[in-house]
Amino acid sequence: MSDSDTATTFEGKSLPKSPETFSAEEEAALRESLRRCSPKAVEAAIDYRKSGDPRHLPVVIIGIFERFVEPDLRPRLAATDSDDLRVIEDLGLDSLTMMEIVMLVEEVSKTQIANDELRQLSTLGDIKAFVDARARGLPPPPAAKGYDSAAVLEKMPIQPPFLFLDEARVSATKATASYRITGQEFFLQGHFKGNPVMPASVMLEALGQLGVFYLLAGLPVEAGKVVGAGTIFFASTDGVRCHRVCKPGDVLSLTLKPKRVKAPLAVFEGSIRVGQEKAVIAEEITLTFGLVDAPSPEPAVQS
């Protein structure tokens, strides 16, 4: 697709990538629409509209969210992990507020977000990535795909009682999963005596398992090849910090982001939260993997 005059299509209509001119009237209208957003966000929006440079957009998007979230939650938008914030669960916004946010984002970015696209966007990072792709004239990033416990069991070479993923969600840029500590885990009998605490090593294991799942979820690493289920092993980890003791009843929320994936190594950064509390951070988790030939296509049963 030519990058020169159209950026994206929406329901058959081509939209200009960025206006050739940005009139004083348009600037005034934009300032009016964003008047409850921070000056930084307003200036970034104007810079975007003048230059068409999508690097201004994340600041605008954060600024628009800031305007709508409760004041006590605003600092979270400035945190380094704000891309992981879930719009409904973490930011407390309902779907109607989301409509108001979308309307402002559309206005600034001169894009449109259709209802079915909107349903795929659950985190701040999803929204940033989507709008960025739109502004650059690229297809939207593939939507995250969810897997229930049966789907996880089917795909994983690791099985109970040593599987620590209840369900998972995988996109090109991220994998998330949850695991509820039941108290029935065999090792909790001894760790510790009369005081069951999830071992830090098992928390890292859970993040590693999510890495395995990410590699097996089928995102192409190399044309015609897939990751072999029996070829993945833990290689190393670095920068591990534990912040919180996790006990039976806690639900671990695991997040893993790929930093580099190129056979034979996949490097991720990982974190585990319980509710809003940080539990574990791992700056790097590295897995080794091998590629095997992709099974010959059988369209009727494939995918």
Place this chain on the structure above:
Amino acid sequence: MPRVFITGIGFITSIGNDAGAVETSLRELRHGMVRYAPFAADNIPVKVIAPVRDFETDAAEQEDWVIPAPYKLKREQLRSMGPNALYATCAIEQAIADAKLEPADVSNEDTGLYAASAGSPNILVRTLNRMHQVGVMRCAPLGVVASIAGTVQFNLVAHLKILGASTGFSSACASSSHALGFAFDEIALGRQKRMLVVGAEDGNFDAILPFASMRALSINPDPDTASRPFDKGRDGFVGTGGGTGLVLESEEEVMRRGITPYAEVLGWGQASDGHNVAISHPDGLGLASAMRRALKSAGVTPADLGYVNAHATSTPIGDASECKALRAVLGEHAARVAVSSTKALTGHGLSLAGAMETAFCALAIRRGFIPGSAHIAELDPACEGLNILRATQVASPGIVLNNSSGFGGANVCVVLRPAR
């Protein structure tokens, strides 16, 4: 049949934002009219309205509105509200506190809410203008909810987590009397134990001024005399907005909770003129019929009545036809039963009027006064034979009849009695 009592009232009105202020205004005949700055233009013949005080709701975005203490509404609540729903929320919160109800008393399957408002023309116009000028997908997502006629109950049912019956009534100036009447029925028929009743209107430029071209509004620029029901020189009504909330409860609930009611709702009646879309029947035919039905429903006769809070809006035709209807119904008691229109003080609240004036009557019954009909310099001969009360009396009004009439010739009358 369960008896029905008024156990709580709340006001956001041009004559006061709580029951205490309202009572003072009614006793001292203090009116709420002002020369309204937005009507200053030379091509607007109407100059006076009776605005709600301490609130500022003219800004396009609800976040810019000024809401006085102690009321606090979150942005998530305000964004779906017109001024009417805001006033209604504040008024019903007063009424709920007045009735000493806890949130669990309000949010249960035995408690419902009936409301009345004509919607929020200003927000509807802004929404449609934006749709035409900026784009279909660029309108406030809740513009519809905030502007259409059901907006007050949409907002209140969600805000108060109402689980029982809920709906709205749309019979113009009879609307909130209809809401009250049907709320009475819900309890009397045993369907609900408690009903919240709310009437509310924006009372702003866009809500009032469309009545000017039908020559229904007073063009008298003097706030002290513009609204003068039953006066010979009356020339139309003065518009007002605000909200009034009432709590109605069954006798069983009143006893169980040990609350002292304001008054008992004895019954109500309605009838239609079958005459004109906007003009009252010249002989007050439908209104007379509604009064008779209300008295019959209440099991009382004109001999039992002490006071009538008239609909009388200060229009030449309307007040005169109500006088005919009153004479016809009251008969030999016409010269005795006190009649007044509190619209001389408040202005005409349209969908708000019936609930507001019923709550005035409940307050008058509890506090032992009969509000006078203010601003009468020369009584219209059309009132001959009626006891139009020109000053507030300190006396128990006894059994009270409250009249309301709306477009289409809808007439609704409600009968109250001191609780015993």
